[in-house]
Amino acid sequence: MKYFVTGAVLLVSFALAVPAIAAPGQCSITGLDPFDCDVTVDGGGITFALPSGETFVFAHEADGEGLGYLIPAEPQPGRYPEELGRFVPVESEPGCWLGDKDGMKFCAALVQ
Numbered sequence: 001m002k003y004f005v006t007g008a009v010l011l012v013s014f015a016l017a018v019p020a021i022a023a024p025g026q027c028s029i030t031g032l033d034p035f036d037c038d039v040t041v042d043g044g045g046i047t048f049a050l051p052s053g054e055t056f057v058f059a060h061e062a063d064g065e066g067l068g069y070l071i072p073a074e075p076q077p078g079r080y081p082e083e084l085g086r087f088v089p090v091e092s093e094p095g096c097w098l099g100d101k102d103g104m105k106f107c108a109a110l111v112q
Helices: 005-016
Strands: 021-031 033-040 045-047 055-062 065-071 084-088 094-097 106-111
Touching: 033 106, 055 106, 065 094
Parallel strands: none
Antiparallel strands: 021 033, 021 106, 033 045, 045 055, 055 065, 065 084, 084 094, 094 106
């Protein structure tokens, strides 16, 4: 049986974790079905790879809010990540955040 550690634990990890730690998890992002992922949590945010090889980065700022970025599967010098806008926690869905730019939503849960 899988147990998911979501929102509150991830936010506590933001405050306490300095070195990056990766843990198996379940992720989802608008346009994709939920998928298994390795969730990396550090003092600055959450990172996980998408099935396409791209990397999603959530850079935590304050109060559970932050900025989202998409890094291409094969980054090239001089290319910047795609900025996805500001994300805020979804009150009714722990471990999920909603973007203000296009209504994109992502969720990240650690498997315990």
